[in-house]
Amino acid sequence: MEEFDFLVIGSGSGLDVANVAANRGQSVAVVEKGPLGGTCLNRGCIPSKQLLYHADVYETIESAGEFHIDAEIEAVDFAEMVREVNEDVAESSASIRSGLQSSERHRLFDGEARFVDDRTVEIHGGEDDGSPARGAGEDDGARIRAETVLIAAGTRPGIPDIDGIDAVDYLTSTEALELESPPDRLVIVGGGYIAAELGHFFGTFGSDVTILGRRPQLLPNTDPEVAAAFTDRYRGRFDVQTGYAVTEVAEANGEITVEALPYEYGDDPGVVEGGEALSVAGDELLVAAGRVPNTDTLDLEQTAVQTDEAGFVETDEYLRTDAEGVWALGDIVGEYLLKHSANHEAQSVARNIFGEEPEPVDYSAMPYAVFGSPEVAGVGATEDELRAADREYATNTYRYDETARGDAMHADGFVKVLIDLEGEILGCHIVGPDASTLIQEVVTAMTAGSGTVRDIRESIHVHPALPEVVQRAFSGQFSRGGGGHQHHH
Structure with missing residues (x-):
């Protein structure tokens, strides 16, 4: 068993707190099963917003005619665009890894952390991310104990329970950001910000986009007037079908067929049985139906840490869990699934662990943005x-x-x-x-x-x-x- 002062599970915003611990002379263990830097860097805001900016430039040139400027786009090297963004991300992730590996105060464990008791975890597996320094599974079976533990293991794309989904080669946002050519016909399940952003991206570069959302409007968590205006603009660009729940998907001869039924919100939400079914076909299916917390990988039942019905870690207003010495932050606590929220929480946790008086996290002016068009x-x-x-x-x-x-x-x-x-x-x-x-x-x-x-x-x-x-x-x-x-x- 290796003993540390501080242990963080996940290498996104939790690293900010780990670095404060290291700067105070503590020994720090970091457990990460994938590339370093968390969701935002590797498969979230950084690659998506970089790619979306290309779409914005394209749109600007396309609309030049309105300003009496005659411009035309001769070619788009889509594959190079995507490769360049993904290489940039990989370099940033690799530099975080080499920073941790060359640090005397941090020790990086490759693999998945599973709790043995409140403050002890065992490492399982580990993936070979191609870095020459480590093979896969070198830390497999290692046990780590720490005085203070921070759970910052994030979320992953949620896959709804749809008939036939397991037999279909679908995309989540992770794979969509790596596609080297835009699909001819893209069907998106979900009507939130990921659907809005990736619909804009692929639609701009030539995909015929269909968006299927359960709620009456896209971006249902925004203000109703804003959501209505946004949905209206998207209806002008794409085939937007709101108020539908996808019930079945199938794949044959490279074509994906999606069946949906009307969905009603209200006191008793659900699919309208016997409602008129909608059938849509496409070359690629993107599932953008929200995100689920990675708590189910952590064996939290071995600890006093509590989770809510959706699986997010329960904390108090200081971000302490029910287990002594165990804290949590970021997407896995489910307050706001936003990088700037996780960074804000990291500042609070660092202050509450290492400062004099704990202070509640202040969420009162937490902004959000959707980089659609x-x-x-x-x-x-x-x-x-x-x-x-x-x-x-x-x-x-x-x-x-x-x-x-x-x-x-x-x-x-x-x-x-x-x-x-x-x-x-x-x-x-x-x-x-x-x-x-x-x-x-x-x-x-x-x-x-x-x-x-x-x-x-x-x-x-x-x-x-x-x-x-x-x-x-x-x-x-x-x-x-x-x-x-x-x-x-």
Whole structure:
């Protein structure tokens, strides 16, 4: 048995805390079964956003005609584009590995960690990622014990229980990011951000895209008005079928057939039996139906660590689990499945483990962004959430093309603001160009400012720059909603 001061399972944002431990002179063990750097670097935000930027450039050139510029795209080297991004990712991952291996304070274990008791794990397997330094399974069977354990083992794509799915060669986001040519016809199961982003990517480069989502709108977790506008724009580009649950898939002669039935949300959600079935065919099937936590690989039943119904690790507000000395962060705790949330949690955990007084994690101004076309971003409550909580609020919406810069860009989209009756910002949701950038001033106002309309309304904005659309959304005529009031625009 090897003893350490600190053990982290997973090499994503958990490494941030491990590095704090190492800098304080602690001995650190890192357990990782795949390439280093976690989901974001290897099969998430980094490769997807790099590839999506190529799609944005393509779209910009394609729309040049609107601005009386005659430009045409002669060729796209799709395979080279994908290879370059994946090589870049592999290099970053390899540099994290060599950094850990050359460190005197860190010891890297290749394989899967399974708990033996609260603070002891056994290493299983290990995969040969091609690095010459290690063969596969060199650490197999090793047992490690640590004073402090951090569970940061992330999530993986969820595969819904669909008839025939095991007999079909489907893609998840992981494989989709490595395809070296766009499929002729791509069928996407799921209507969330992964479907939105990868639909935009493959659709831009020539795939005929069909999106099948259970909810009435794509991006159902965003504000209802934003989701409706986004779904409407995607309907213009793709075959979007919302309100359908996929019930069966089959593959024959290189063609995949997908059967779906109408799906109803409400008190008793489910497939409408006897509803009119929908049948769609494609060359590739992308399953983008959410993500599931990797807790089922950890043998947590050997510990006092508790999980919720969906399998996410239960923690208190400081990110401590029910087991003494065991903490958790990132996607596996299921608060927000976002890299910036995991990084924020890592700062909190480091402060709570190594600082004087523990402080709860502050999720109050956690933004999100979807890099589709259009972009979507938001922070705080949605109008649905305020209505469900019977909160009184006021709302205002401002369109991009009503600003000088938005008009010059031919920008289609809007900023929607939700405030309480005292002027405190409850939420802000944006659909349109650079939404992921524009949301930041609202996050800053909510975090570092007084968190009121005044912060944004009274800040001087460059004229005629795009952030004016945010300023004007916060400066306009608000109308009352919620708390028994009728909502007008």
